[in-house]
Amino acid sequence: MTQTYISDIAAQAGETVELRGWLYNFRSSGKLKFLLLRDGTGIIQCVLSKKEAPDAVWEASETLAQETALILRGKVNQDDRAPGGFEIWLSDLQIVGASVDYPITLKEHGDAFLLDNRHLWIRSKKQHAVLRVRHQVIKAIRDFLDDRGFINFDAPILTPNASEGTTTLFKIDYFGENAYLSQSGQLYQEPGCAAFGKTYCFGPTFRAEKSKTRKHLTEFWMVEPEVAFMELPELMELAEDFICFIVNRALDRCQPDLEVLERDLEPLKRVQKPFPRMHYNDASKLLRDKGLPFTHGDDFGAPDEEAITAGSDRPVIVHRFPAAIKAFYMKPDPVDPTLSLSMDVLAPEGYGEIIGGSQREDDLKVLEEKIHEHKLPREAFEWYLDVRRYGTFPHSGFGMGLERTVSWICGIHHIREAIPFPRMIHRLKP
């Protein structure tokens, strides 16, 4: 008999089906048992009656425990008393794999315990929903870029040099040489877009920052598009379209999961073009007017980001940050060279920065000076300078953090739930 998935059960009403999965929970009422079966596509209630089931089946059901792997057969019956409106009247039950003392119960648990049991926690309803949304967001990211003619051009994860600074890198031994885990694929996208016009990389990146906040992981996924001949205003439009597409896709395909997460959909529905643009100088003034202890010239802290997005029901784009606090490769603003042609997209509802990007410096001389100023090893960047030596051109790109985006869309409190196996300062297992 072929396997039926729980997600398809409504179409099988009245039929006898075979389900394969794991026991989510069970309740017994003497001669009547209720089994909740989970198969990855959903959860369904199965009913077992001592009077109607074969004796061997009833006996087998006496040994059931949470997460026992099962093959069940029975008739699909519509019944309002069943969660979901359908239940299975069992005629056969086969134990595939026993489960003894499953640690995660349906009651409350602490964060540390759940993280230690992350490999099992992902079977729980909420975690399951978040990771399904993550899957759809990943697909939306690729669909958006692919449909616009971008080429997937992945950057290396083992790199010989730092792209932004040297304090936040994981250092590893590479056959006796120093190598680092990539903290951004951005430098490699620039030769990429010179070859293909529009490229993106999408993969894990690593930051050895000793951060302990709900917005930080030491290993996270980032998508980084880069476009030849694009300047800052169009880059902001690209970011805006990108986010709208992703949020709409989630609303379109993830409603049941967002319901499990009790996500209020109204704020997501309001995520539409155009996003407000705010010059750094205006953002700085706004913060000081609001009485926040903000120093003009600094980057924004978490309370600053919240204050900036507080008045908006959609993401806010802040542009032209001071050059001094941004990476060496960002192009200065011709209007005020102390500022850079950079932009951040801040998500509403307190989720903060989800995108950071800029127009890149395309002048060889200026870039050489910047590398010198930042005390970066010149020889490590010769290949990067070649992009300016051989047909230089204006170009722009940004990076979007996948887990921050998923957290925002799901409305979850901590970014660690937005990735299957989170890596944080005090957590390398499981």
Added chain:
RNA sequence: UCCUCGGUAGCUCAACGGCAGAGCGGGUGGCUGUUAACCACUAGGUUGGGGGUUCGAAUCCCUCCCGGGGAGCCA
């Protein structure tokens, strides 16, 4: 790295200087419509490690270890 909170049964917590307990989970029994089912009984402990104060320490002090929350930085 800094600030802050915590570590007691498998899990979530209580006891806060005087006999270490409850709920869930486990086990046994009961119940033909349960919804994190319910009811009864039952097993389960070197109170994170070390040191100190005290007649007496889970409780107070010192120290180490481990973790949660937050900050800076960033996506």
